[in-house]
Amino acid sequence: MSGADLDRVVEQYHRALDAIVQGDSGLQKKMFSGRDDVSLANPIGPPVRGRSAVEQTMDRAVSQLREGEPTTFERISEYTGTDLAYIVEIERTQAKVGGADELSRISLRVTTIFRLEDGHWKVIHRHADPITSPRPIESIVQG
Template sequence: MLSDLANLIEQDHLALDAFVKGNPEPLKSLFSQRDDVVIANPFGPPAKGWKKAAETMDRAATNYRDGEIIGFDRISEYATTDLGYIIEIERVRSKVGGSDKLVPISLRTTTIFRREKGAWKIVLRHADPITSPRPAASIVGE
C-alpha cells in the first residue's frame, strides 16, 4: 500500500516538471475531485473544492514556460494506510510571467495524500517561496 504512495509521489514530481512548462493537466490528474480538496499557491489565496482548485492550477500554470525540475529536498514524510504527507523544498528553473529568462525558483511545499477507493490522491498542496529565515516584520500586511 505504501509503495503505491511512493509511486504517486514520483508521479507528482514528474507532473510538476510538466507544470513548470505550463501544462497543469498531469498534476490535476493526481488530485482528489472531492469538495474538501485544497490548493494554496504563491499566486493567490487558497482554493477549496475541485472546481476552484482546478481553475487555480490552470491559472498558475500560465505563469510558467520552458521550465525544468532541479530537485526535491525532502524535509519530512509520514504515512498511515489511508493518509500521508510530504514536506519538501522544490527547486525548479522556469521562465516566469512575461520574462524570457530562465530563473531559479524554490518553493516550500506541503502535500497531503489520502486513499480514495483504493487509490492515493492529493487532497492538499500548499506551496510558498519561504525557504529561508525572514524577519518578523515580513508577516505584517500592507
C-alpha cells in the first residue's frame, strides 16, 4: 500500500468525522479496526479498548452532537510505513452540543494511528483532547 492509498483513506476518515458532528457514527465505525486491540480516547471519557467498547464510546459522543458543520483539519505531522501510519491534526468544527440551540466551536488535538489489515488501512487508535493552545503547567494538577 502506498502513501497515496492512505491519503484516500484519510479523506474518507475526515468525511466520517463530518458525519459524527451531524449525529451519525456509522461511517466512523466502518473506518475502525474490528480487532481486539482497537482503542479510542475521546475528550468526554476515559480510553477504551476493544471493538464493542469503542462503538459504545462513539455512540455516546454522537448522541450529544447534532447539526455540525464540516470540519477543517490542520495537519501537524504524519508518517506512513509499510503497515502502520499516523496523523496528528487539529480538528475544528461547530456543532450543537447537548441540548444547546446554538452552534458551539469545537477544537481538538488528535492523533490517529492506522494499520494495514487485509489490504485496507483501518484506524487502530484515536486520541482526541481539547488542548490546542499553550496552558500553564498548573492546568495538569489534579485537585
